[in-house]
Amino acid sequence: MISVDDYRATVIELLGRRDPVRRPLSACAGLVLAEDVLAGVALPPFDNSAMDGYAVRAADVAGASADAPVELPVTADIPAGRTEVPELTPGTAHRIMTGAPMPPGADAIVMVEHTDGGTEKVRISQESAAGTHVRHAGEDVGKGTVALKAGTVLGPAQLGLASAVGLAELTVWAPLRVLVVSTGSELVVPPEELRFGQIYESNSIMLEAGITALGCEVEIVRSVVDDVDEFRLAIEPKLAAADLVVTSGGVSAGAYEVVKDALTGAGVTFTKVAMQPGGPQGNGRWHDVPVVTLPGNPVSVLVSFEVFLRPAILSALGHTAVDRHRVRARLTESLKSPSGRRQFRRGYYWHKEGEVTGMVGPRGGPGSHLLAAFTQANCLIVLPEDVAEAPEGSEVDVLLF
Known part of the structure; x- marks a missing residue:
């Protein structure tokens, strides 16, 4: 059997890095x-x-207070978006809106509430020091x-910033077009009625x-x-449009x-990985498409996705943090x-306030068919290959979802 780490590296290498x-x-x-x-521009510009x-x-509003307000003539209105802004002469004020350009000669803003x-x-019933409420270029x-x-992952703030500095497009690592295939004559697609010996495909x-969820097209x-x-x-007719087959x-x-x-001898190698669940695995290229x-x-599928497929896809998409x-x-x-296999158990992790180490308990048994238990889990408990039994109270590694 191949080790989990070696097989993980093989899958990551198979997918490689996408083109920009x-x-x-x-x-x-x-x-x-x-x-x-x-x-392309400063923010603010x-x-x-x-x-x-x-x-x-x-200087014109120094000492202003509710008891001794300063009165100034209003000589212009400056809404946001005005491109021609008149100069402020001493002893006057310009009414101004949020985001509007500061007029030459002005060095402070007095809030309308004052x-x-x-x-x-x-x-004006409150003084305003130079630079007050001014956003500088x-x-x-x-x-x-x-x-x-x-290497930045593009979320709402990052895309907003790209637009704010004047860009309409970005150069990114191309998302994968993934063909997902489930096999088995016993599988039925809901809501078709089940016959004895059949199960619904999931x-x-x-x-x-x-x-x-990783940003791919499926x-x-x-x-x-x-x-x-x-x-x-x-x-086979769908391979030309796929970057990966799973x-x-x-x-x-x-x-x-x-x-x-179907794929033995066609470029795909099948092996056993020293893990539970998810031992039988395979990878390679079929018609030059990674498979x-x-x-x-179902539990073997989800564990295999977490341990092998998810990090490989994230790496291909340019992520540096893939675990x-x-x-x-x-x-x-x-x-x-x-013994000799790395076990991944569904678990629920929590951390008590004031405690240095968190707690984790299993959800469901080790069986690879117990899907409902996975819905109650927020982590995978990892038991190394050389551990046959982990006693209650012992410390283990936990992978948080």
Whole structure:
């Protein structure tokens, strides 16, 4: 059997790194920058008001108070977006709105709340020191500086900043087009009625959800029967439009292992990984398209996704942090694990205030068919290959979802 770490490295290498592409900002959410973004303009691009109020000279409102207000003539209105701004002469005020350019000659803003709101003359009841409520040009981002670094994951704030510095497109690592295939003659697609010996197909739905959440485009082919010709007929026409094929089922050592039968000798290698669940695995290239084959039991599928597929896809998309956050926690009950295999158990982690180490307890048994227990889990408990039993109270590694 191959080790978990070695097989993980093989899958990451198989997927490699995607090519950089230009995309409009609206199509970049969740993707990763492939190159630095330089600010074409400063932010703010000009000195502007941080408040609705009046632009003044600080010297003209010195000492103003509710008991001794200062009255100034209002000589201009400056709304946001005005491009021609008149100069402020000493002893006057300009009414100004948030975001509007500071007029030459003004060095402070008086909030409208500290005035009577006059439009021809304004009574000011609080002084305002120079620089008060003024946003200075370039105080957020300087023109020509790096606004976003390569490797940045693009969320709402990052995309907003890219637009704010004048960009309509970004260079990102291209998302993967993934073909997800579930196999098994026993599988039925809901809401078709089940017959004895059949089960509803769920693997493709789980994989689609997990892969889509990483920013990829997913097409699913559900419930391909255990027939090699039918498998090839269903998949081969779709390969030209796929960057990755992910299959579930049909890779074990029994009869009717359709994925193994169809792809052995066609560029895909099948192996056993020293883990529980998820031992039977396969990967390679079929018609030059990367293929990752997963076991058929639903928990094995989700664990394989977490341990192998998720980090490989994130790496291909340009992410530098591809692993789940790992913490140490104390077990609430003892756990047994098969010798020589790394066991991944569904668990629930919590941390008591004031405690240095968190606690974790299993959810469900080790069986790879116990999907409901996975819905109650917020982590995977990891028991190393050399641990046959972890006593209650012992510390273990935990991968947080």
